[in-house]
Amino acid sequence: MTGCWTIAGITFREAARKKILWTALIAGLGFLALFGAALHFQIEDFRTHAIAPFIRYQILSAMLMVGLYVVDLLAVVMTILTSVDTISGEISSGTIHAIATKPIPRWQIFAGKWIGFAGMIGAFVLLTFGGTIAVAYGIAGVRPEHAIVGGVLVFLECLLTLAVTFLFGTWFSTLTSGVIVIGLCGIAFMGGWLEQMSGFTESARLVMVGVVTSLIMPSEAIWRRAAFEMQTPLAGSLPFSPFANVSIPSPTMIGYAGFYLVVALIIALSHFQIRDL
Amino acid sequence: MIQEAQFRWPIPWSNLEENVLESSQTLAIQTENLRKEYGSKVAVRNLSLSVPRGSIFGFLGPNGAGKSSSIKMLLGLITPTSGEALLLGKPAGDVQTRRKIGFLPEHFRFYDWLTPSELLRLHGRLCGMSAARLKERVPQMIELVGLAPHRDKRIHDFSKGMMQRIGLAQAIIHEPEIVFLDEPTSGLDPMGRRLVRDVIRAQRGRGATVFLNSHLLSEVEITCDNVAFLKDGEVVASKELRSIGEDEEVHVSARARKLSHEVIAGLRRWTTLATVEGEYLTLSARSSDVLPEVVRYLVASGADIYSFTPRKASLEDVFMSIMGEDRGL
Numbered sequence: 001m002t003g004c005w006t007i008a009g010i011t012f013r014e015a016a017r018k019k020i021l022w023t024a025l026i027a028g029l030g031f032l033a034l035f036g037a038a039l040h041f042q043i044e045d046f047r048t049h050a051i052a053p054f055i056r057y058q059i060l061s062a063m064l065m066v067g068l069y070v071v072d073l074l075a076v077v078m079t080i081l082t083s084v085d086t087i088s089g090e091i092s093s094g095t096i097h098a099i100a101t102k103p104i105p106r107w108q109i110f111a112g113k114w115i116g117f118a119g120m121i122g123a124f125v126l127l128t129f130g131g132t133i134a135v136a137y138g139i140a141g142v143r144p145e146h147a148i149v150g151g152v153l154v155f156l157e158c159l160l161t162l163a164v165t166f167l168f169g170t171w172f173s174t175l176t177s178g179v180i181v182i183g184l185c186g187i188a189f190m191g192g193w194l195e196q197m198s199g200f201t202e203s204a205r206l207v208m209v210g211v212v213t214s215l216i217m218p219s220e221a222i223w224r225r226a227a228f229e230m231q232t233p234l235a236g237s238l239p240f241s242p243f244a245n246v247s248i249p250s251p252t253m254i255g256y257a258g259f260y261l262v263v264a265l266i267i268a269l270s271h272f273q274i275r276d277l
Numbered sequence: 278m279i280q281e282a283q284f285r286w287p288i289p290w291s292n293l294e295e296n297v298l299e300s301s302q303t304l305a306i307q308t309e310n311l312r313k314e315y316g317s318k319v320a321v322r323n324l325s326l327s328v329p330r331g332s333i334f335g336f337l338g339p340n341g342a343g344k345s346s347s348i349k350m351l352l353g354l355i356t357p358t359s360g361e362a363l364l365l366g367k368p369a370g371d372v373q374t375r376r377k378i379g380f381l382p383e384h385f386r387f388y389d390w391l392t393p394s395e396l397l398r399l400h401g402r403l404c405g406m407s408a409a410r411l412k413e414r415v416p417q418m419i420e421l422v423g424l425a426p427h428r429d430k431r432i433h434d435f436s437k438g439m440m441q442r443i444g445l446a447q448a449i450i451h452e453p454e455i456v457f458l459d460e461p462t463s464g465l466d467p468m469g470r471r472l473v474r475d476v477i478r479a480q481r482g483r484g485a486t487v488f489l490n491s492h493l494l495s496e497v498e499i500t501c502d503n504v505a506f507l508k509d510g511e512v513v514a515s516k517e518l519r520s521i522g523e524d525e526e527v528h529v530s531a532r533a534r535k536l537s538h539e540v541i542a543g544l545r546r547w548t549t550l551a552t553v554e555g556e557y558l559t560l561s562a563r564s565s566d567v568l569p570e571v572v573r574y575l576v577a578s579g580a581d582i583y584s585f586t587p588r589k590a591s592l593e594d595v596f597m598s599i600m601g602e603d604r605g606l
Contacts, residue, residue: 006402014388097382098447101352102403103375276355 003104007112008119015082015120024078028071028128032135035067039139057142061235064136064144065227065243071128072154072223076185078124079158080165083117084178087169091277100277110272114166114265121158129154144230153226153254157219160261161185164217167268170275184217192220195247207247214249218257221249302366305330305455305486306351311360313346313510320346322510324360328503330454333477333487335497335518338507339600344490345383347507348457351488352380365454376405379453383460383490385444389433393424393443396432397450404451418446423472437464445476455486462493474500498592506599514599521595527565528590531558532583533575540578547571556583565589 015021039060046056087110090096099109129151137143144150164184168177195210197203214221227243228236236244306328313321321343328334338344349355351362353370362369365377387396394415401411419428422442427435432443441464448456458477462470470493477487477500491497497504498518505515526549536553544551547570550561562568568587575582590598 002405003403006399010388010399014390017390093386094382094384095386095388097352097354098380098385098387098400098444099403100354101375101378101380102400103372103405104403105372274356277349 001108003102004108004112004115007099007104007109008115011086011113011116012119015086015117018082020081021078021120021124024074024081024124025127028074028124028131031067031070031074032128032131035063035070035132036135036139039063039136043140058232058235060136060140060142061144061232062243064132064140064142065231065235067132067136068129068144068150068154068230069223069227069243071125071132072157072226074128075121075125075154075158076161076219079117079121079161080178080181080185082120083162083165084169084181085174086113086117087166087272088172088174088177092173096277106273107269110166110269114162117162118159121162122155125151125155125158145232146229150226150230153222153229156254156257156261157222157226160219160222160257160264163261163264163268167264170268170272185219187213188217188220191216192224196224196242196244198247200246210247214253215256218249218253218260221253222257225249225254303330304328304363305332306334306362306364306488308351308362309360311347311350311362312358313343313350313355314358319510321350321357324350324507324510324512326505326512326515328486328488330486331481331484332502333481333489333500335501335504336488336490336507337494337497337504337596342507343510344507345459346510348459348488348490352378352457376451377454379448379451379456381441381444381448381456381458381461383463385440385447387432389431389435391432392430393419393428393432393446396443397446400447401450406451414450418450421476422446423469438466438469441465442469442472445473449476449480452483453485455488456480457488457490459490460492461489462491462496470496494591494593494596504592506596508600516595518592521590521592526590527562527568527587529558529560529562529568529571529585529587531560531585532556533558533585534581534583536575536580537578540575540580543574543578544571547574562587 042060042063051059087096090099096109100106133143133147161181165177165181168180171177172180191210191213194206194213198206198210224243225248228248231243304327306326308324308326311321311324312319324343324347336344336347346355350357351364351369353375364371364374367374391399397415397418398411401414406414419425422445424439424442424446427439432440435443441461445458445461448458456477458473461473461477465473474496477489480487481502489497489501498521501518503515503517504521505512507513534556536558541551541553541558544560547567548560548562550559552559560571562571565587568585572582572585
């Protein structure tokens with residue numbers, strides 16, 4: 001396993017050096033500043049309006065959920081953009097030739113890259129997700145319910161996206177696999193919101209569309225479960241909220257997402273084992 | 278000839294194990310009818326090679342002949358469509374055998390934010406070298422390939438030639454038994470080429486086998502022991518470098534006086550061509566064996582000979598005669 005950890009270490013350093021990561025981190029910091037300012041202004045406004053503290057708390061909690069959703073989107077996009085060329089790009093440039101001819105099995109190269117990116121993405125999620133919660137608590141005194149469960153689910157969503165990116169990266173060029181993964185995430189995003197809207201329109205067909213898209217790509221379903229876990233029951237029941245508990249993905253769907261992740265990794269690894277480099 | 282006598286295909290099935298065992302002690306690389314197809318395109322048709330241990334083996338061919346695909350099959354980077362390849366007696370691609378293999382790709386690229394030392398330590402670790410061994414070996418390698426003044430630079434500041442040098446260092450840092458070098462002198466200046474030549478010879482000196490793919494025939498000619506010529510995915514000829522030109526016509530440039538038309542006509546017994554322009558005689562003899570007779574004949578005919586210089590066919594001459602016309606690939 002020495003080879004695997006050596007590859008993981010170099011992949012982590014390679015990923016951590018990518019401009020896209022630092023751009024995403026700067027964007028994250030910019031977002032935190034904006035988010036903090038918005039919370040601050042909202043609290044200032046509360047002083048001029050007679051709003052019950054209970055309602056104030058719900059509004060600030062809703063703002064926190066929006067903030068966490070932005071972090072979730074940023075983490076998923078960053079996962080795709082940083083990892084999309086790690087396999088296909090190294091194959092097309094020939095960088096992989098100097099590694100794959102070393103006395104380490106190919107699965108260790110694959111696993112090392114996976115672990116390196118997972119570590120980097122974990123650090124990114126910790127910083128941005130944790131930062132958002134810290135800013136919200138520091139300025140507005142609000143914090144999510146079950147923050148750790150929510151954070152783990154957001155990380156799971158990133159790992160799922162990473163697995164799918166690796167899967168297509170072992171088959172197609174960087175550009176093609178990037179387009180496919182972003183397309184899949186787009187489908188999941190659309191399906192998730194259609195399912196959410198079904199709560200207002202009471203359309204069983206919209207629910208069906210949402211479930212089918214979640215089966216095709218369950219990333220958005222993981223976020224909606226995370227949103228459910230992080231909101232108070234009352235906030236989740238407010239009909240005007242975009243994160244209202246209208247159609248909550250079940251634990252079975254989260255299990256399916258985990259299964260999807262593992263299968264994607266197994267297919268990707270099997271193909272990487274035998275493909276020409 | 279490449280030492281075909283040591284190992285002949287096909288091997289009788291009953292003797293296969295014994296022969297493989299025996300040949301693995303004398304041969305570094307053996308392939309039998311190796312073939313690679315990409316869809317309907319055949320990249321390597323029928324590659325059968327025997328490379329003796331401890332030799333420098335030149336793998337020659339025009340662009341598109343299948344050299345890169347052949348090397349990739351030997352290294353386990355691509356899977357053959359059919360056929361077999363053994364490296365050090367083990368199937369090509371065997372993970373444990375790779376510990377004894379070094380490879381410099383044609384266009385060596387790596388994470389360019391590393392320094393040369395970091396790159397070599399990484400490759401050494403992947404080859405299973407201990408930290409203590411790396412501490413000793415990395416500075417030696419940097420010194421060997423002439424990158425000591427650049428040891429603290431990042432690789433993104435390296436020229437193509439410097440990349441080739443560090444690529445060569447990573448290929449030999451673990452003292453492999455077989456070193457594959459794909460166009461190692463590409464992008465190198467004359468000093469760099471000389472360094473590569475010295476490194477290659479040093480590898481042979483310590484008993485390693487060097488498998489060299491190069492378009493620079495002059496380099497191959499002064500470095501290699503054996504060569505194989507690949508055309509359209511097949512080995513069409515293989516030769517020992519010492520024997521190059523022995524079977525070919527010998528061209529002679531001579532300066533002589535008192536050469537009559539009758540004397541020139543008499544040269545036809547040994548030559549395919551004989552022309553005179555003033556004092557300068559040019560002739561092509563069928564073999565170098567006849568040259569003493571030609572000289573004796575000219576002297577006996579009364580010619581005064583001031584110079585007589587035979588020129589053996591170069592590797593390039595042989596290459597051109599084997600490969601035929603340029604197909605613009």
